[in-house]
Amino acid sequence: MFDMRKFFRSFTFAITGVRSAMQEQNFRSHLLSAMIVIIAGYFTGLSRVEWLIIIIVIALMFALEMVNTAIERVVDLASPTIHPLAKQAKDIAAGAVLVFALASAIIGLLIFLPKWL
Numbered sequence: 037m038f039d040m041r042k043f044f045r046s047f048t049f050a051i052t053g054v055r056s057a058m059q060e061q062n063f064r065s066h067l068l069s070a071m072i073v074i075i076a077g078y079f080t081g082l083s084r085v086e087w088l089i090i091i092i093v094i095a096l097m098f099a100l101e102m103v104n105t106a107i108e109r110v111v112d113l114a115s116p117t118i119h120p121l122a123k124q125a126k127d128i129a130a131g132a133v134l135v136f137a138l139a140s141a142i143i144g145l146l147i148f149l150p151k152w153l
């Protein structure tokens with residue numbers, strides 16, 4: 037049966053996770069970028085589909101950054117000393133964020149540039 041208390045407890049933990057991710061420098065710079073994109077979208081005038089794409093990209097960027105932070109925490113816990121596998125894990129997670137950030141920048145340019153030029 038659906039356990040309402042358990043659901044709310046998990047929800048509270050997830051909110052705590054979002055709050056602790058917000059302490060991260062990277063998360064804050066994504067927050068600033070997201071706000072700039074939303075303001076630019078408001079003044080440029082986007083279609084419903086363009087807004088959907090922007091919202092999906094912003095949400096995925098935050099989610100990926102949070103997964104990256106979670107991986108960093110687990111690596112620090114599992115390998116407090118220097119280890120090549122720890123380096124690989126952190127670098128690959130950071131690489132995943134970079135890949136999506138580049139794709140997001142291209143998507144942003146494809147949406148905004150034709151309207152500005």
Ligand SMILES: Nc1ncnc2c1ncn2[C@@H]1O[C@H](COP(=O)(O)OP(=O)(O)OP(=O)(O)O)[C@@H](O)[C@H]1O
Nearest residue numbers: 060108111115116117118119120122123126127130
């Ligand atoms: N235990 C480790 N063993 C080997 N290399 C590591 C280890 N920890 C970190 N590194 C290397 O140092 C880099 C920076 O690590 P750091 O822990 O400062 O991560 P970060 O990406 O700056 O995250 P944050 O500062 O948000 O914790 C990593 O990307 C990795 O290349």
